[in-house]
Amino acid sequence: MPNPTSNIPQHVAIIMDGNGRWAKARGLPRIMGHKKGAESLRSTLEACKKTGIRYLTIYAFSSENWKRPVIEVGDLMELLRTFLDKEISTLHKNGVKLRVIGDLSKLASDIHTQIKAAETLTSNNQDFNLTVALSYGARQEILQAMQKMATLVENGDIAINTIDEDTVSSLLYTHSIPDPDLLIRTAGEQRLSNFLLWQSAYTELYFTNVLWPDFSPEHLHEAIIEYSNRERRYGTTSE
Numbered sequence: 540m541p542n543p544t545s546n547i548p549q550h551v552a553i554i555m556d557g558n559g560r561w562a563k564a565r566g567l568p569r570i571m572g573h574k575k576g577a578e579s580l581r582s583t584l585e586a587c588k589k590t591g592i593r594y595l596t597i598y599a600f601s602s603e604n605w606k607r608p609v610i611e612v613g614d615l616m617e618l619l620r621t622f623l624d625k626e627i628s629t630l631h632k633n634g635v636k637l638r639v640i641g642d643l644s645k646l647a648s649d650i651h652t653q654i655k656a657a658e659t660l661t662s663n664n665q666d667f668n669l670t671v672a673l674s675y676g677a678r679q680e681i682l683q684a685m686q687k688m689a690t691l692v693e694n695g696d697i698a699i700n701t702i703d704e705d706t707v708s709s710l711l712y713t714h715s716i717p718d719p720d721l722l723i724r725t726a727g728e729q730r731l732s733n734f735l736l737w738q739s740a741y742t743e744l745y746f747t748n749v750l751w752p753d754f755s756p757e758h759l760h761e762a763i764i765e766y767s768n769r770e771r772r773y774g775t776t777s778e
């Protein structure tokens with residue numbers, strides 16, 4: 540496996556796309572693609588941790604995914620229940636702090652309870668940060684931040700002329716997480732699909748045709764090598 544030695548991203552975000560196509564290509568129900576995708580998530584998380592990455596943020600279920608057929612949504616929620624039930628103790632043992640971001644009010648109350656318990660259990664862990672975006676949409680996240688900001692102004696808690704980029708960042712779901720350095724999207728599509736729109740202003744984007752269930756630590760390392768060869772200028776010149 541290649542060993543990227545320098546310039547490791549601190550925070551990697553992933554749009555895990557292609558589960559359905561992976562299953563279809565094998566004549567399997569879509570849920571089998573999602574299950575295999577959950578395995579890719581496990582191996583990717585381990586590889587991130589080993590490589591020295593500190594933050595992994597995954598797009599597990601978008602606010603638009605609620606429009607999928609009821610059966611598929613139910614299957615994905617069941618997979619989530621199993622993940623929260625079976626994986627949390629391993630994550631905790633490995634020093635992983637779990638955060639879930641998104642409009643959690645739409646989730647079933649038992650999942651909500653599982654999420655809160657998992658976040659509390661892992662809240663003091665410091666070795667690695669896994670953030671799961673669930674029922675998440677970036678525009679909705681920015682909208683709720685604007686609403687909070689309007690309330691703060693209305694109550695006289697902040698003055699309009701003191702509002703800056705940090706104020707906005709502090710009101711997003713991701714307030715305690717650095718912006719992603721590298722965003723990977725699998726399965727060929729080249730768009731952000733309403734994921735981390737504010738946070739990815741300067742993020743390096745990496746697109747691969749590999750379907751998420753086929754994504755392996757080797758693919759992660761290819762992305763990191765490409766990242767480490769890019770020059771991030773944040774709008775400045777290279778001189």
Ligand code: FPP
Nearest residue numbers: 555556557558559560576577599618619622
């Ligand atoms: C996109 O593939 C994937 C999803 C909508 C779900 C991602 C979920 C997992 C990988 C399960 C593991 C995560 C947790 C936290 C349990 P798609 O279905 O849109 O694929 P397609 O574009 O090929 O149809």
